[in-house]
Amino acid sequence: MKREKILLIDGHSILSRAFYGVPFLNNKEGIPTNGIYGFLNILFKEIEIEETEYVAVAFDVPKPTFRHKLFPEYKGTRKGMPEELKEQVPLLQELLRKMHMPLLMMEGFEADDILGTVAKQMQAEGKEVVVVSGDRDLLQLSDEHIKISIPKTSKGETKVYSYYPKDVEEEWGVSPIEFIDLKALMGDSSDNIPGVPGMGEKTATWIIQKYKSIEEAYAHAEDSEFKVPRKPNAGKDLKENFELAKLSKELATINIHVPISLNFSDCKWENYANSESKELIRKWEFRSLYSRFEEAESTAEKKLSLPAWKDVEDPYLAKIAFKDAKKQKSAGIFMQADPSDGGKLYVYLCLSDTRLYRIPLSLCEEELTELLKEGEYFTLQLKDQYHLWEELLEGEIHDLSLGAYLLNPLKDSYAYDDLARDYMDLVLPGKKELQNTAEEGLYSAFVSWQAKNRIFQELKDTEQWELYRDVEEPLVPVLYRMEKAGILVDKEALLSYGEELKKNIAMLQEEIYAMAGEEFNINSPQQLGGILFEKMQLPGGKKTKTGYSTAVDVLEKLQEDYPIVGKILEYRTYSKLNSTYAEGLSNYVGEDQRIHGSFQQMVTATGRLSSTEPNLQNIPIRTEMGRVFRSVFIPKEGSVFLDADYSQVELRLLASLSKDEKLIEAYRKDADIHRVTASEVFHVPLEEVTPELRRNAKAVNFGIVYGISAFGLSEGLSISRQEAKEYIERYFTSYPKVKEYLDGEVAFAREHSFVKTLFGRRRPLPEIHASNFMRRSFSERVAMNAPIQGTAADIIKKAMVIVDQKLSEKNCQSRIVLQIHDELLLEVVKEELETVKDILVSAMEHVVSLPVPLIVEATVGNNWDEAH
DNA sequence: TGATTCACG
DNA sequence: ACGTACGTGAATCAA
Numbered sequence: 064m065k066r067e068k069i070l071l072i073d074g075h076s077i078l079s080r081a082f083y084g085v086p087f088l089n090n091k092e093g094i095p096t097n098g099i100y101g102f103l104n105i106l107f108k109e110i111e112i113e114e115t116e117y118v119a120v121a122f123d124v125p126k127p128t129f130r131h132k133l134f135p136e137y138k139g140t141r142k143g144m145p146e147e148l149k150e151q152v153p154l155l156q157e158l159l160r161k162m163h164m165p166l167l168m169m170e171g172f173e174a175d176d177i178l179g180t181v182a183k184q185m186q187a188e189g190k191e192v193v194v195v196s197g198d199r200d201l202l203q204l205s206d207e208h209i210k211i212s213i214p215k216t217s218k219g220e221t222k223v224y225s226y227y228p229k230d231v232e233e234e235w236g237v238s239p240i241e242f243i244d245l246k247a248l249m250g251d252s253s254d255n256i257p258g259v260p261g262m263g264e265k266t267a268t269w270i271i272q273k274y275k276s277i278e279e280a281y282a283h284a285e286d287s288e289f290k291v292p293r294k295p296n297a298g299k300d301l302k303e304n305f306e307l308a309k310l311s312k313e314l315a316t317i318n319i320h321v322p323i324s325l326n327f328s329d330c331k332w333e334n335y336a337n338s339e340s341k342e343l344i345r346k347w348e349f350r351s352l353y354s355r356f357e358e359a360e361s362t363a364e365k366k367l368s369l370p371a372w373k374d375v376e377d378p379y380l381a382k383i384a385f386k387d388a389k390k391q392k393s394a395g396i397f398m399q400a401d402p403s404d405g406g407k408l409y410v411y412l413c414l415s416d417t418r419l420y421r422i423p424l425s426l427c428e429e430e431l432t433e434l435l436k437e438g439e440y441f442t443l444q445l446k447d448q449y450h451l452w453e454e455l456l457e458g459e460i461h462d463l464s465l466g467a468y469l470l471n472p473l474k475d476s477y478a479y480d481d482l483a484r485d486y487m488d489l490v491l492p493g494k495k496e497l498q499n500t501a502e503e504g505l506y507s508a509f510v511s512w513q514a515k516n517r518i519f520q521e522l523k524d525t526e527q528w529e530l531y532r533d534v535e536e537p538l539v540p541v542l543y544r545m546e547k548a549g550i551l552v553d554k555e556a557l558l559s560y561g562e563e564l565k566k567n568i569a570m571l572q573e574e575i576y577a578m579a580g581e582e583f584n585i586n587s588p589q590q591l592g593g594i595l596f597e598k599m600q601l602p603g604g605k606k607t608k609t610g611y612s613t614a615v616d617v618l619e620k621l622q623e624d625y626p627i628v629g630k631i632l633e634y635r636t637y638s639k640l641n642s643t644y645a646e647g648l649s650n651y652v653g654e655d656q657r658i659h660g661s662f663q664q665m666v667t668a669t670g671r672l673s674s675t676e677p678n679l680q681n682i683p684i685r686t687e688m689g690r691v692f693r694s695v696f697i698p699k700e701g702s703v704f705l706d707a708d709y710s711q712v713e714l715r716l717l718a719s720l721s722k723d724e725k726l727i728e729a730y731r732k733d734a735d736i737h738r739v740t741a742s743e744v745f746h747v748p749l750e751e752v753t754p755e756l757r758r759n760a761k762a763v764n765f766g767i768v769y770g771i772s773a774f775g776l777s778e779g780l781s782i783s784r785q786e787a788k789e790y791i792e793r794y795f796t797s798y799p800k801v802k803e804y805l806d807g808e809v810a811f812a813r814e815h816s817f818v819k820t821l822f823g824r825r826r827p828l829p830e831i832h833a834s835n836f837m838r839r840s841f842s843e844r845v846a847m848n849a850p851i852q853g854t855a856a857d858i859i860k861k862a863m864v865i866v867d868q869k870l871s872e873k874n875c876q877s878r879i880v881l882q883i884h885d886e887l888l889l890e891v892v893k894e895e896l897e898t899v900k901d902i903l904v905s906a907m908e909h910v911v912s913l914p915v916p917l918i919v920e921a922t923v924g925n926n927w928d929e930a931h
Numbered sequence: 932t933g934a935t936t937c938a939c940g
Numbered sequence: 941a942c943g944t945a946c947g948t949g950a951a952t953c954a955a
Contacts, residue, residue: 639938678939884939
């Protein structure tokens with residue numbers, strides 16, 4: 064039988080071959096792309112020659128460079144590699160990932176070793192292997208079913224030289240294994256292999272041909288036959304340098320025992336032409352590849368239907384399905400209500416690639432409860448299912464949507480079809496295209512089963528497994544309990560305040576009409592702009608695409624000279640408060656007088672939560688009038704509110720992550736940080752810092768966390784760009800480590816196209832190399848902000864998990880009801896107050912230990928306003 | 932549906 | 941020369 068064939072490619076080596084073989088190319092943005100281009104040509108050529116679809120590419124993992132500076136810096140630059148080539152490595156990897164190419168990388172192991180291990184493994188599994196590399200180092204791997212293929216590009220043409228053992232023998236006169244010894248004697252400066260001084264190719268070949276190995280040659284070094292032509296001292300050289308030779312051999316030997324294992328079928332390379340990869344091909348202007356990608360994409364479009372499934376109505380059949388699930392202690396599982404069936408609950412089970420069931424929950428409650436006691440199960444959007452059937456809390460159920468969110472938090476959906484597309488290379492019909500609700504459940508269970516290994520592996524590969532397992536997953540039940548608990552609202556008070564607002568709105572409306580001389584819709588920016596800037600001829604013309612800007616900052620400047628503007632601003636405020644909060648919130652108050660909002664865990668790019676239906680994270684506080692809404696949120700009878708918030712987490716994290724001594728010291732002394740900054744930046748003694756200076760310094764501090772830019776700061780402070788620039792420069796002179804840290808983040812982003820938090824959460828930055836200044840600058844600011852904002856998010860999430868756990872350990876009835884990014888609001892049974900306060904504050908403060916301690920301020924109150 | 936505005940951290 | 945502060949969600953208007 065013909066052996067199946069797999070191509071294993073030495074990524075770095077082929078890239079550098081291509082780099083030197085293809086004339087220098089640049090795209091419009093100045094990104095060097097010649098190596099990538101050459102790599103792709105070699106890749107496609109090899110695939111064509113070898114006629115296989117099974118491919119994988121191995122890369123060295125760059126030595127870790129610690130960005131957080133909590134550890135000494137270690138630079139793992141490949142020496143002798145020109146900058147233009149180095150830059151192309153991450154770009155090529157990005158493209159290959161988008162082309163769905165399996166990348167073999169493992170920390171602590173070189174690509175050579177990975178290739179060697181995998182090649183031998185595949186040969187043992189009965190495959191035909193072709194190892195593609197740019198240099199001869201890998202010839203030692205050549206074997207009965209392992210061919211070493213060395214492409215050489217010159218004058219635009221790529222020729223491929225192939226070596227089975229007999230070809231190695233023919234060209235160098237030694238076997239592949241002996242090739243190691245040959246290299247050990249000769250040495251190789253580019254690989255840092257010393258070799259034996261004075262030994263060149265001729266001498267080394269003679270010795271190895273005669274004695275087969277350096278050990279054997281050493282044993283005979285003093286024999287009379289040890290007579291290398293024209294090298295009378297060769298024996299002596301070897302004798303004297305034997306240790307060096309042995310070391311060289313060790314260095315030259317490829318390790319074929321790397322703890323890696325490759326699944327042949329995972330290497331099937333298809334769907335390389337997709338929208339994401341095509342975008343890069345276009346961006347990098349590889350015109351000659353356009354048509355290849357277009358054609359490939361059209362043939363790759365495929366729709367796969369569901370495996371046959373069973374609609375189980377017979378309790379006996381249900382029992383059988385569950386019995387098998389129990390035996391394997393694992394399954395894809397999904398629960399859903401069917402509105403076309405009176406909201407009846409169904410359980411969907413996927414036991415294998417071909418076994419899929421739909422069972423009414425009423426037929427299998429007992430079996431399901433029993434099943435969840437043992438084993439691990441996989442699903443999507445788990446929190447929603449807890450709301451359907453709380454008993455699911457008892458099982459170990461993994462939420463793959465959550466995993467997919469960590470792998471790419473920029474997506475807008477993590478439903479079954481998204482996961483199938485991204486992790487199974489499978490195009491499934493979207494929810495809207497489905498005929499009935501059953502299909503959604505079946506697909507979800509099926510995808511949960513199919514995508515789990517890939518998603519888990521990627522979480523491990525990206526070092527986000529712990530974040531997933533210890534933070535995101537444990538948070539799911541916590542959020543569920545928060546949503547279930549809800550928060551009590553005094554609806555009467557809410558509505559009566561709304562009435563009050565409405566009266567004011569009506570009054571203001573009349574006044575505005577009178578002043579404008581006509582009636583119009585004040586809520587319409589377009590009409591408002593027309594009245595103000597055309598009819599009434601106020602200064603300060605255009606700003607937006609659709610017409611005049613009527614945003615607060617514009618109107619505030621006009622307020623003093625034009626009374627109507629003040630009225631309009633007032634109208635705006637009242638009308639916002641009324642529609643969003645008075646009317647908006649009251650619509651969500653349920654039978655139990657509580658609002659059960661929902662917390663979204665897979666929305667933000669930075670790892671924060673978000674709050675919807677209604678948004679309980681933007682209840683007013685900054686103005687007296689808005690604050691009233693906080694007082695309508697109240698604890699239930701016998702309870703109080705306990706509110707705890709982190710004091711300036713983000714700035715404290717900035718100090719810790721940058722390790723700036725001056726900032727750390729200031730925080731350790733618990734100084735007023737904005738005042739200290741003002742004193743530093745404006746060269747004023749601490750006691751002489753005016754409120755004005757402090758305000759400015761505070762804006763600078765904010766700016767730093769947001770990813771400072773002179774333009775932004777000048778806008779925020781209404782000062783000139785030049786002044787803003789000076790502020791920033793002086794800030795960085797005062798806190799040099801902060802500058803180093805922020806620059807480091809941007810540099811990291813440029814190299815890897817993502818940044819990460821202290822706990823490993825990633826924020827992709829696909830536009831960090833954009834040619835568009837605005838997009839690129841935006842990515843740079845995000846690179847500075849995301850690690851800080853994200854680390855703060857990680858920290859409070861960890862705290863929530865701990866608090867929830869401790870509350871249940873101590874049998875407390877108190878619960879977390881809200882999270883507002885750096886603040887937790889708890890409804891606390893009065894008797895539990897002291898216990899809960901201790902738990903809460905200490906959990907929040909001790910989540911992580913950093914150079915600057917985290918400080919939590921906790922307050923008790925009979926409504927949210929009082930407690931904050 | 933997208934743009935604008937504004938509430939929060 | 942480019943022309944924005946970071947992260948959200950909801951209400952509203954104008955297509």
